[in-house]
Amino acid sequence: MKARKGKYFPFGAHVPGNKELSSGSMIEALPPQEFLTINVCQHIGAPAIPVVEVGDNVKKGQLIAKEGGFVSANVYSPISGEVVDISAKQNATGAMQTHITVKNDFLNEEVFLPNMVEITPSSIIERIRLAGIVGLGGAGFPTAVKLMPKDPVDTLIINGAECEPYLTCDHRLMIEKTDEIYKGIIYLKKALNVDKVIVAIEKNKPDAISLFERFDDLDVVILKKQYPMGSEKHLIYVCTGKKVGLGQLPASVGCVVQNIKTAIAVYNAIELNKPLYEGVLTVSGHGINTPKNLLVPYGASLKTIIEYCGGVVDDSVKYVAGGPMMGKAIINLDVYTKKTDSGLLALIKGEDDDNLPTNCINCGKCVSTCPMRLTPVLMEFYINAKDFKQAEKLGVMNCIECGSCAYNCPAKRALTQSFAYAKAKIKEINAKETAK
Amino acid sequence: MAEFKFSQSPHIKSGNSTRKVMINVLIALLPATIMGIVYFGIPALLTILTAVISSVGAEFVYELILGKKFKSILKRFDFSSAVTGLIIALISPANYHLYIPFIASVFAIIVVKMLFGGTGKNLVNPAAAGRIVAFISFTTIMNNFVAPNIACIFDNVITGATSLQSLLFDGTRLSTLDLLLGTGVAGCIGETCKIAILVGGIYLAIRKIINIIYPLIAIAIAGLVAVMLNGFDFGVFLPAILSGGLIFGAIFMATDYVTNPVSALGKVVFFIGYGALTSILRHFTGYETASFAILLMNLLVPLIDKCTLSKPFGYKKAKKEAK
Structure with a gap:
């Protein structure tokens, strides 16, 4: 459908995008790593419970940690090999969490999910839950739970705003994997049993907008370049004109918002029977020698990723997991990628803020x-x-x-x-x- | 690998800083300063220098007495005291009584600003307070204005009384052009040439330091109130807004961040109050009261802030459902 323009929400910031650093580079896969250290808590909710023991042999796509409650998600091994360690390690923000370390045997043996017999809303949701899919926009809320809203919904919004500066992984995916995203969207639509699907893309990605305009059953909305356009409540407002009440969920106005990457994960889980064990990450910032969009298995250490991207320049001072506006600063590089990661930035002096706070001047x-x-x-x-x-x-x-x-x-x-x-x-x- | 820095998001920030804001204000004040020196000559220059130097000096001396290192004061110096000093000079008459701008500046910086905690903590506009102290202490000198030594375009030269005083007392009016350019108008150093002030205001608006709408509201309201007080004589509209320190106060003093309400609605209330009060007080006292109006409105800011809080995004919805 021909794209229409989205509304403008009052206020918000205008942040320089810096997306040109990596928006031109094709998604490439990180070469196989010898060790992967997989966090069992890559989502919001209860941590998954490891179901393997040290010494076990696992295959690519094998369940290694089972969901630990209703709001939780399965974790799968991205490689085949031997489990060499299960212990608590620091995650990116310094909290201690259980990690399962797998040593790669480079045999690449795969064991994927069984084929789906029939495609019904409940079977799609069940498959999404089984595949361990969580909201890949950053929050990491289990998608299956989100697809079972308490209120009736009529609109599915696919969030392709990517309003965070530097990040380009959603943009690249929209260009390179348009059909996969479309199929994923159709499955999500079926699972929610809704008629209306809105794909919201920010104005600075005209190539992606024109690719999605081809599909007649998608309502493409061009978003203004404004931060935080990708915020769920604001996205719903600019696309539908509805305001989500304070402390309410989007379903209260009949909307469910899903991320571009989640749509791809759904496609992979249903058509390729592939559980969620890898994702695309933007490695960028002026501190990275060659910014890239990388397909990385969850559990790869940030150090190897940065080395693969040509290392960092000397005066890089800060590393950020996620975007620069809402991402978390990393305390050391011996931490491991997880489902919710969408970026890894190295900021140089002057690029990050290093000014100490002064008195508030009440400027408003x-x-x-x-x-x-x-x-x-x-x-x-x-x-x-x-x-x-x-x-x-x-x-x-x-x-x-x-x-x-x-x-x-x-x-x-x-x-x-x-x-x-x-x-x-x-x-x-x-x-x-x-x-x- | 370099050391790791750790902090809460956001990890990038806009290039905006207090110091940049203040330097921009100084730049915006330049046209008015230059025109003041052109019109009033050496006494104006001396007044400006005295006020600026004593303001900045007062801040440094205060910090040094508190035991801060000179280097750290210099590093944190944000030019706000220079702005205060310059404004005090620009709203004083040009003369050789240099102790007056000195006293006003020191009072503004030490008593009004630093004792309350420095930049951003003052309750009222330091420059307005400084001027009022000088005005009350040295009323005769502060009220004795000289006309600029540039000839008037139309030859109704008035010495001693400002256009405002003549407007208020004997009803004589200068031509609008004279008022705009400040030629032949007796008055404060920086307040006579309205064109220069407006140029500064436009600069601030372009640099997004202030929103030009608010000063315009204040000026329009002041004019309308003057019209009403004079029995709906629309002839006083332009002379009223172009006289005295109304425009200067609206653009450079009432817009002072620290003593402004934070929300847009609050700012509208503040500027309406400023414009109306200026005209009302002028009418009944016969003095220039822009500074008094600013001071009074400053004291109302916490109240205005409290009454004009914006409702969060999606607030109405929640209220409906609660019913």
Whole structure:
């Protein structure tokens, strides 16, 4: 269908994209690694429980950790070989999580999921759950759970906004794997039993937009170049004009949002019987010698990925997993890729922010930027005064931590940081109060 | 491999900084400063130098007394005290009583700004407060304006009284062109040439430091209130807005970030209040009251902020469902 223009949501930031660093490079596969160290908690929810033991032989596509609850996801081995270690290791943010290390035997023996007998909504959802598919946009919420909303839905929105600067993996996938994405979308549509499918793509990807316009049953929406366009609530608003209420899920307005990469994973799981064990990652930033879009097995160490991309320049100072606006800084490179990763950035001096915060000058830039229309300046004031109740009243719990306020702050205040802190603190306080 | 830096997102930030904002304001004040020196000569230059140097000096001396290292003060210096000093000079009359801008600047920086915690912590606009201290302490000198030594285009030269005073007291009006250019208009150093002030305002708007809408609201409201107070005589509209420090105050002083409400609605309320108060106070006191209006509105900012909080995205929906 001919693309239509999306709405504009008030406020939000205008962040330089820096996408040209890697948007031209084809997706290539990382060469087979000798060791892969696979995290059992690559999603939101309960960690998966390892079902293999040290010394076991596993094949490519074999289940190695089983979902540990309703909101959880299976984990599969991306290579064939021997399990050499199961122990707690640091993840990218420093938390200790169980990792399964597999030594590659380079035999490439495969054992995939069985063929699907019939394709019905429930069998598709069951297959998605079995394949361990989670929301690959970054949150990592199990897709199968998301496909069983409590409210009736009528619209499926495919998020191809990729509003984070630097990241180009969704863009490359949309160009190179258009048909696979389309088929995945059709399965998702069937699973949700909806008529309307919207594919939302940001204006800066005209090639991807024209590729999707070919499909008659897709409603392509051209998004304005604005950050955070990929935020679920804002995406729904610009595509359908509906506003998701505070603390509500998208299903409350009849929408479900899925990522481009999730659609590919669904296609792989249903047509190729391939469980989710690898994904595309953008390796970029001015600190990387040759920025690339890489297909990596989950569990590859970041060090080997950076080495494959020609290493880093000398004055790179910061490594980020994910995009620069919402990604997490990495404490060391001996951590391993997981399902939710979409980028690995090396930022050089001057590219990252290294200014210490100064006094707030009350300029109101944060207020005129906040896409959730909160008042960051006052919220931060109360948080610094440890008055969490007042901060909650001002709506800090509605903060989506997009970083727009901190990005625009002339005083370089760590606004997002204090809101993340306050949100955790308020949850803690409220939990204590309900316990009383 | 270099050391790892660790911090919360976002990992990139815009190039905006307090120092850049203040330097931009200084640049925007340049046209008014230059025109002031052209019109009023050496006394104007001396007043400007005294005010700027004593403002910046006061900040450094205060920080040094607090035991900060000179280098770290220099590193954190954000030019806001220079802006304060320059504004104080530009809203003073040109004369050789240099102790007045000195006292005003030191008061503005030490009492109004630094004692409250430095940049961003002051409750009221330091320049406005400094001017008011000088005005109240040295009323005669502060009210004794000289006409610029450039001849008036139309020869109704007035010495001693500003166009505002003549407007308020004897109803004589200068031509609009004279008022715009400041030729033949007695007044403060930086406030007479409205064109120069507007050029500065447009520069600030282009650099997105201020939104030009708000000052325009204030100016329009001030004109309308003056019209109403004069029995709906629309002839006073232009003279009222082009006289005194209204435009200068609206563009450079009322827009001061620190003492402004944060939300767009709050800013509209603030600027309407500023414009209306200026005209009302002018009418009933017979003095230039732009600074007083700014000061009064500054004190209302926390209240305005509280009353004009924006509703979060998707708020209405939640309310409906709760019912």
